[in-house]
Amino acid sequence: MDVLSNLALGFGVALTLKNLAYCFLGVFLGTLIGVLPGIGPLVTIAMLLPITFGLDPVSSLIMLAGIFYGAQYGGSTTAILVNMPGEVSSAVTAIDGYQMARQGRAGPALATAAMASFVGGILSTLIVAFFGPLVGRWALEFGAAEYFSLMLMGLVFSAVLSHGDLVKALAMVVIGLLLGIVGTDVTSGLPRFSFGIPELLDGVGFTVVAVGLFAVSEIVLNLARNEKVEVFAKDVKNLMPTWADMKAAAMPTLRGTALGSFFGALPGITASVAAFSAYMLEKKLAKDPSRFGHGAIEGVAAPEAANNAAAQTHFIPTLTLGIPASAVMALMLGALTMQGIQPGPQVMTSKPELFWGLVASMFVGNVLLLVLNLPLVGLWARLTQVPYRWLFPAILVFACVGNFSLNNSAMDVYLCAAIGVLGYVFAKLDCQPAPLILGYVLGPMLEENLRRALLMSDGSFAVFVTRPISLAFLVVTALILLAMVLPGLRRRRELAVEEAAG
Amino acid sequence: MNRRIARAATAALATLAFAIPGLAFAQAGYPDKPVRLIVPFPPGGGTDIISRIVADKLSTTLGWKVVVENKAGAGGTLGLDAAAKSKADGYTLVMAQTSNLSIAPSLMPGLPYDPVKNFTPVTLVDAAPLAITVGASSPIKSMADLVAAAKAAPGKLLFASPGNSTVAHLTGEYFQKVAGIKYTHVPYKGTAQALPDVISGRASFYVASLESAMPQVKAGQLRAIAVTSAKRVAQWPDVPTVAESGYPGFEAITWFGIAVPAGTPDAIVARLNAEITKVLAMPDVKERLGGELTTGPAAFTALIKSDHDKWAGVIKEAGIKTQ
Secondary structure, eight states: OHHHHHHHHHHHHHTSHHHHHHHHHHHHHHHHHHHSTTOOHHHHHHHHHHHHTTSOHHHHHHHHHHHHHHHHHHHHHHHHHHSOOSSGGGHHHHHHHHHHHHTTOHHHHHHHHHHHHHHHHHHHHHHHHHHHHHHHHHHTTOOHHHHHHHHHHHHHHGGGTOOSOHHHHHHHHHHHHHHHHOEEOTTTOOEESOTTOGGGGGOOOHHHHHIIIIIIHHHHHHHHSOHHHHOOTTOOOOOSOOHHHHHHHHHHHHHHHHHHHHHHHSTTOOHHHHHHHHHHHHHHHOSOGGGTTSOOTHHHHHHHHHHHHHHHHTHHIIIIISOOSSHHHHHHHHHHHHTTOOOSTTHHHHOHHHHHHHHHHHHHHHHHHHHHHHHHHHHHHHHTTSOHHHHHHHHHHHHHHHHHHHHTOHHHHHHHHHHHHHHHHHHHTTOOHHHHHHHHHHHHHHHHHHHHHHHHTTTOTTHHHHSHHHHHHHHHHHHHHHHHHHHHHHHHHHHHHHHHHO | OHHHHHHHHHHHHHIIIIIOHHHHHHTTTOOSSOEEEEESSOTTSHHHHHHHHHHHHHHHHHOOOEEEEEOOOGGGHHHHHHHHTSOSSSSEEEEEEHIIIIIHHHHOTTOSSOTTTSEEEEEEEEEEEEEEEEETTOSOOSHHHHHHHHHHSTTTSEEEESSTTSHHHHHHHHHHHHHTOOOEEEEOSSHHHHHHHHHTTSSSEEEEEHHHHHHHHHTTSEEEEEEOSSSOOTTOTTSOBTGGGTOTTOOOEEEEEEEEETTOOHHHHHHHHHHHHHHHHSHHHHTTSOSSOOOSHHHHHHHHHHHHHHHHHHHHHHTOOOO
């Protein structure tokens, strides 16, 4: 078989001592920066870019890719341990992961995250290897109408995400939408809510919002609480998940992988959307959805599998179409360009050792990450016993460095602090930050694609139902709505009947 | 790393001592600390790549320590503003380009810097035409086809661009005016978003930098129907220019050039110009950058001015506003 011989070629490249070393370096660095809130793969790869000049293209690509997906592993660590997602895509892992840690199950949570990431990573790399070009061509079918309907489905689905007060969750989604609108409008080119501040013309950055909302506000919250109360991880004896845990996590991991692989292959959709969707799906499918938000292991396994799967399939549009699926991918293509390689669809055929070497290295890298992360679980779990007076200043420093270095802009640090204050207020009002992030991510995409679809169809809404993929999403959205509304109606009717009877 | 710095330092000393004693004397010891090259766009993009090629060559051949600092935001104006407000001592350079120096003044009334008063141009380093492309299965095969299609259905053709008020957008508007036709502008957030729609034919045609369209054209997913430079480009000898397609005089390019804050000593500007010109003449750099450039400060200044007038006219006529 063709793919197998290509993979053999790839492993030949990836398993040389030199490339193994670069792969290890990449995933190790990735894990490390993944753990730190604020410092993400984007900043790291940007900083390492000049160094890769001296390497040969395959090695540099293997290392940079390792940083990218390695960060997806590391991101869950701080999310679980201290409720501060190291990467934006692990924000959703924090919801149940942190609760597990509070119940003294930090070890199983971390191990589950690592194993789910591993499964997600390996399976989706298989997809990249066997179906890459096919999936790539299919992703081309996604235009503005398809994206709009997909986003709409996501936003409707997000009502499921909330635990607690539905009205508060909706309010948070709206605040997220507003936050996402800040900056220059893509369609008209006009600035919105930028108040004449040039730094706001590009909007409020993703990292700025996530770090402010999760890390900074969490630190402030903890300062307000009594430190003793929060040292919950005294018992870190059982590090590995039990057999029952594994069984509970198995299907969510597979479903998360499938969702993650799907979203990752679409240019312009981030790993965080994949993680959110996987979480929402699990909550919807669960027999007892009320466990979510209180330490459900599925709530850790599914999003972690999804974000890592998305990280791997993200390479599909990048490598098979030459279309970078995200800022990090653009950076990697930039690295190739600087090496004198014209990135694009022809790279696969003209430089097979590059494409297949990278794919093979993703298998190797995921194995390395598992080997690296499982033994670290014990070490990380003990991190929760580090007094917060040491831990928090360190995290805050990293958060500032990360925010500053994205654009070399002090404004981002101030903004992050301001959003931290906002996050504190939200927490005091018992409002969940996750719906806000979702609104912030999906809102602008929803709007942009709606307006572009209508611009291209000359104002006709028919475009959403005449295009089959778009129609399919809309039908599913309608079904979800129906499924959400019906039980509620029935319950209300039963209640009414009871009341009438009583 | 340390060894590299040491080697760099030795090379620097050698250069200063022997290579060009006259100039070294004029600005004794320049540069004796790292030189910062502000790139007003994020790492990995076109401007960044060009900047790093130049910075890398200056560092390796002269032993200078040229540090690329990405200061992105507000379409590059943040980076330019930071450079304008830096010390004019020769240790801050900025990679400026068409949109920041020639277009921004007509678009942004509140622009915090004056492209002419606040900067001293050092040299142009790259000039790239734009490419007009269509999806591989599009019936449009030439500019004549494009114009005919637009005339047959005014306003129905969809013109994709990588963003509002980019050079690509303005070029599309400019052509609309020159050819007397009407199409609908569909702005995207960068090339990556636009490409799927153009490749699949959902958008009728696409105007963007040659560099960004090249891989897709090579792979047969896009077809180039014209380039916007005055002459055909070496990479695509078969692709005609817009000018020779029946619109003589039509020219639209994006250029990139290094500038320093106004007030930088003339001797340093001359030194920078001399060294960068040398870098640009190296065969491996020539392969990547260039076009037909005149590299003197005077030519650069003239280009800033003439492009300013050209784009100001287009912006006014198309009624483009950003505030």
